[in-house]
Each structure stands twice: as C-alpha cells, then as structure tokens.
C-alpha cells in the first residue's frame with residue numbers, strides 16, 4: 001500500500017497576475033503548504049509523490065513556469081508534471097529540463113511503483129483546447145502496455161468520455177476510440193484512470209475502467225449541464241486528492257485545502 005497526491009489544473013500566471021479574481025500562484029502555495037504539513041515525511045499519511053495532470057499554467061508563459069517551479073520546490077516529496085491544453089510544451093521543457101520525455105519529445109513517462117506502473121500521457125495538441133494522442137504517442141503507450149504484465153494506472157489531462165458539461169464536451173480527447181483500441185487488449189490490468197481538464201470533483205467508469213478527477217487549485221467549472229456556448233465558471237473551493245493504492249483497492253480522498261471550519265470530535 002502507498003499514498004500519493006493528485007493535483008490538477010493549476011493555471012499558474014506570472015507573478016502578480018490574477019485570473020477570474022483569484023491568484024492561482026497563491027492558491028498553489030496554500031496547497032503545497034497543506035500537502036507538506038499533512039503528507040510530508042513523518043506524517044500520519046506520508047505521500048510517495050505528487051502527480052499534476054496538466055494545465056500547469058494558464059497561458060504557458062516562461063514566467064509562469066518559473067513561478068510554478070519555485071512554488072513546487074516547497075514540496076517535500078518528488079513531483080511529476082503533465083501538460084494540459086493551456087500549456088506550452090517548449091516553455092515547459094525549458095523550465096523543467098529534467099522532466100522525462102519520450103523519444104518524440106512528448107511529456108510522457110512511466111513511474112514504477114510497488115503497486116504497478118503509473119503511465120503519464122501527453123494529450124496537448126496545438127491549435128485547439130481539445131486533446132489528442134497522435135500515432136507516435138499511441139505507439140509509445142502500446143509499447144508500455146505490452147512490455148509488462150504489471151497493473152497499470154493511467155494519467156491524462158483530457159478525459160476520453162463526455163461528462164455532460166456542454167462546452168467541455170466539445171474539447172475532449174478527440175480520438176478516444178483510438179485510445180480505447182489501444183487499451184482493449186490490456187483492460188484486465190488497468191486499475192484506474194486519473195484525469196484533469198474538468199475542474200470538477202467527479203468519478204465513474206469508462207469501458208469498465210474506473211476514473212476520477214477533481215477540482216483545480218485555481219478557478220472551477222460549475223455543474224451546469226444546460227446547452228450553452230460558454231464554459232460555466234464557479235468559485236467552489238479548490239482541492240487536491242490523497243490517493244491510497246493497495247492490492248485490491250484505490251481510494252481517492254478530495255481535500256478542500258482552504259477550508260477553515262476546523263475539525264472536532266463527533
């Protein structure tokens with residue numbers, strides 16, 4: 001058994017800039033402080049690492065990635081970064097030159113854990129807020145799935161299934177059928193899929209694969225399933241997730257890290 005942290009949709013801006021009335025960098029600093037206090041070494045539930053499923057920045061500027069790097073250095077455990085539709089791959093790679101990339105330069109990697117392989121995918125594609133796994137990225141995924149029988153945990157920014165929020169469903173993973181085909185022969189060993197993009201706490205299953213996502217550390221998307229051309233926003237509380245993985249279960253605890261109501265004995 002081990003614990004890790006899932007964070008998504010940071011939308012970091014250069015220092016001093018705000019988005020929808022909030023400071024995404026300050027929000028992330030609070031998340032990092034909370035994670036360090038609650039899940040650092042020696043805590044009751046120390047986390048092995050943090051995985052951030054994209055939209056690291058809002059506009060992909062170098063100054064935003066520099067700010068992100070400075071904030072994440074406050075984490076007392078390793079962190080693994082992924083790209084979302086708001087990111088810029090070249091600027092990310094310049095700011096995080098140590099980040100693993102595949103042979104084609106995409107931000108994809110495998111993290112080997114005691115519970116199986118964590119496969120992190122890069123669904124960023126140019127010119128659209130939708131996502132795509134091109135032939136090269138799908139080939140890389142297929143090779144990773146074929147080379148081991150270990151259990152698999154998948155991570156990607158764009159969900160491959162519609163989730164009911166009209167505007168977000170227009171910018172999903174565009175070739176979800178190709179992903180489904182790549183996963184089909186390996187379905188039995190795929191234990192869970194984690195995604196971002198929605199800025200909402202949600203979970204379910206897709207083709208029998210359990211999935212979860214959560215609110216961003218920045219602004220949120222409102223639960224509005226009406227037909228509309230704009231994305232419904234909200235200022236619901238930001239969260240990160242503590243994920244506990246064991247031989248026979250995956251448990252995802254969302255934590256509203258800005259909540260100030262305090263705890264008490266029931």
Ligand SMILES: [Fe+2]
Nearest residue numbers: 009055084197
């Ligand atoms: Fe986002």
